[in-house]
Amino acid sequence: MIASVKGTRDLLPPETRVWNRVEAVAREVFALHAFDEIRTPVLESTDLFVRTVGESTDIVHKEMYTFTDRGGRSVTLRPENTAGVARAYVEHGLAQGGGARKLYYIGPQFRYERPQKGRYREFRQIGAEVLGAADPATDAEVLGMLFDFLARLGFTGLSVALNSVGTDVCRGAYVEALRAYFSNHADRMGDDDRRRLEQNPLRVLDTKDPAVKAIVDEAPRMLDFLDAESAAHHEELLVLLDAAGIPYRIEPRLVRGLDYYTRTVFEVTAGGLGAQDALLGGGRYDRLVSDLGGPKTAGIGFAIGEDRLVDVLPPAFRDEAARAGSTVALVPLDRSDRAAAMELARALRAAGIAVDLDPAGKGPGAGLKGAERRGLSVAVLLGGREREAGTVVVKNLASRTQETVPVGRLAEFLKGS
Numbered sequence: 103m104i105a106s107v108k109g110t111r112d113l114l115p116p117e118t119r120v121w122n123r124v125e126a127v128a129r130e131v132f133a134l135h136a137f138d139e140i141r142t143p144v145l146e147s148t149d150l151f152v153r154t155v156g157e158s159t160d161i162v163h164k165e166m167y168t169f170t171d172r173g174g175r176s177v178t179l180r181p182e183n184t185a186g187v188a189r190a191y192v193e194h195g196l197a198q199g200g201g202a203r204k205l206y207y208i209g210p211q212f213r214y215e216r217p218q219k220g221r222y223r224e225f226r227q228i229g230a231e232v233l234g235a236a237d238p239a240t241d242a243e244v245l246g247m248l249f250d251f252l253a254r255l256g257f258t259g260l261s262v263a264l265n266s267v268g269t270d271v272c273r274g275a276y277v278e279a280l281r282a283y284f285s286n287h288a289d290r291m292g293d294d295d296r297r298r299l300e301q302n303p304l305r306v307l308d309t310k311d312p313a314v315k316a317i318v319d320e321a322p323r324m325l326d327f328l329d330a331e332s333a334a335h336h337e338e339l340l341v342l343l344d345a346a347g348i349p350y351r352i353e354p355r356l357v358r359g360l361d362y363y364t365r366t367v368f369e370v371t372a373g374g375l376g377a378q379d380a381l382l383g384g385g386r387y388d389r390l391v392s393d394l395g396g397p398k399t400a401g402i403g404f405a406i407g408e409d410r411l412v413d414v415l416p417p418a419f420r421d422e423a424a425r426a427g428s429t430v431a432l433v434p435l436d437r438s439d440r441a442a443a444m445e446l447a448r449a450l451r452a453a454g455i456a457v458d459l460d461p462a463g464k465g466p467g468a469g470l471k472g473a474e475r476r477g478l479s480v481a482v483l484l485g486g487r488e489r490e491a492g493t494v495v496v497k498n499l500a501s502r503t504q505e506t507v508p509v510g511r512l513a514e515f516l517k518g519s
């Protein structure tokens with residue numbers, strides 16, 4: 103037997119119904135905020151991620167699916183989608199016409215991590231990006247959209263962890279302060295964190311080592327190093343979030359595991375996810391587009407881990423989405439009733455009613471049992487006697503009641519019930 107590749111998984115029904123419903127709500131909420139969908143390739147040039155996500159990050163350092171294709175090019179299965187969106191923005195001159203471009207995506211990403219609960223090698227993200235808007239009002243609008251979406255799924259009590267990582271203007275001094283601070287504690291660090299300290303001390307703030315986490319808790323704070331403009335951006339954002347009633351808390355050592363961020367960074371964690379509790383992350387990236395050779399363009403966005411989101415969905419939303427909906431079982435009682443049943447199924451579907459046609463004609467017992475097994479609650483029985491009378495029998499499988507209904511009124515009857 104050939105099994106699925108380690109760290110990947112099949113999404114099966116009825117679970118796929120839940121995924122579809124989540125994605126439908128995302129599309130709806132994003133469209134209400136004037137976002138359009140973008141679909142970028144799963145495969146990108148390796149350079150794209152090296153130059154944007156950054157060489158010192160875990161993602162680029164050890165998690166990418168990188169290979170040389172038959173033409174000798176180094177390509178990578180995207181580990182995230184922001185870089186691809188920025189590349190497309192530059193490549194297609196999406197800046198033209200001015201104004202902000204608001205884009206969202208839903209799709210698979212790949213990271214070669216150690217699989218565990220909530221962590222896969224192929225996982226899916228729902229993300230959104232705004233390119234060409236530098237004002238803190240855009241940060242607030244993006245977070246507002248995010249919380250609208252989460253509220254529509256029934257989440258309550260979530261709050262966003264917020265920080266500013268400043269810009270090139272002020273980060274140098276902060277990085278040096280961190281380097282000095284962590285160097286004093288290097289003897290308590292493992293090889294991974296010592297490499298991070300060497301390459302980019304900011305990365306040490308993301309440590310997974312509990313002993314080093316305790317050191318991080320006392321480390322200098324970026325907020326104390328912000329240049330005047332970054333500090334003003336941060337303060338203005340807080341005012342706007344307060345006004346919009348978006349719950350946040352300042353997390354002074356949040357830096358996120360990607361190099362492209364400037365100023366605002368944020369994360370939402372959720373209880374119930376276990377060790378991998380980051381439900382989503384995002385932030386501002388005002389240098390990313392110009393780093394890729396595009397015009398100077400501010401940007402901000404987020405990506406939600408869809409696998410994790412589905413894992414902690416409020417039960418009410420999950421149950422509603424997983425239900426088979428209003429699909430009706432249509433049961434021909436005898437083989438000779440099959441042609442009439444097919445015709446009736448076509449008419450019902452044309453009227454917008456979902457029909458699960460039982461092809462076997464094995465009699466009412468088997469037909470009804472099958473319908474119950476498939477989770478349906480209404481069955482329409484069609485036999486010789488009914489055909490002659492121009493009627494069908496409609497059985498409610500939950501209440502065990504039944505009613506004889508003229509075929510001409512069936513669609514109306516089913517929509518009403």
Ligand code: HAM
Binds near residue numbers: 222
């Ligand atoms: P990220 O924090 O690397 O950010 O990923 C965003 C989310 O993807 C995480 O919070 C998590 O829920 C999910 N995720 C990441 N890795 C895995 C995995 N191995 N298995 C399951 N879920 C995972 C980004 O990717 C940025 N592009 C976000 C962004 C958009 N920043 C600005 N715009």
